[in-house]
Amino acid sequence: MEIETSHYIPQDLRAIAGWEMTNRADSGKKVTQISKELNISYSHLYNLEKKYQCDPTMADAERLGRPPKIDERSERRMLRSVRTRPFEKATVLTREYNLGIEEESKVSVTRFREIACQNNLAARRPSHKPFLKEDHIANRLAFAQQYVDRDMRFWRNALFADESRIEVRPSDKRILVRRPDGQRYSKDLSQLGRMVVNQQCFGGVFRGLDKEY
């Protein structure tokens, strides 16, 4: 009979199993009976018995290699910093995380990003951005301040020129699809039909022209 056992058996359960196995002559339990109760395979129980006789606490043996830098508490600290400022760069957040920490437990940027991604806090790009950036505003202000004192003698000479593209036929640009709120990325194109009808009506205004450009 096979008993499904989990890969990792907790320390308390191991200690109980070891105690039961060493004292099974007194209590009169069989090995199979113990394995059924504790859900551990009976071949493994003999190993646990040996270990119990050496060390009754049944603690984990020390392992080789570098201990992990990030424990649960420091991971929580990282995630909190990401949640409070979701649009901040990972480099900045990592620099702030590493500020008051010892040299050994400092984290790299890639590791920081990895942990954030594992907890479903991957990077996002905003769908709406401000139209005028700081450079634009500064340029406009500089232009206005330069020419604010000029009078009509200066502006009489100015020639305002521009090109513009005019489409008479239905436009070859991307089609604007109006959607109700909250359905921006939905693939349902039932709203598209209404838009095309509007466009054809609008195109009819221009049909009296001789040429079409």
Add this chain to the structure above:
Amino acid sequence: MFWGCISWSGQGVLTLIEETLRGQSYTDLLANVIPEAFEILDTQSAKLVQDHARVHGHHVVEDTKYILNIRSLESYPSNSPKFEFN
């Protein structure tokens, strides 16, 4: 595509462009259009106010500007940002 200009003294010229504007075609356009516009607007020289489209700053254009007695306005801010409305 249309090219047009206005100034203090009134409307200038409106011309049709059938091909996409490159450096050479833009200089040809200016050479044709600007003297006509000067006649209509009754001036000898002008400060050209343009958004900074790619052709406007082409290196071929500078010489023709000098010949036609035009110069462009200094530190004019770049293309107006798109104001889209939903």
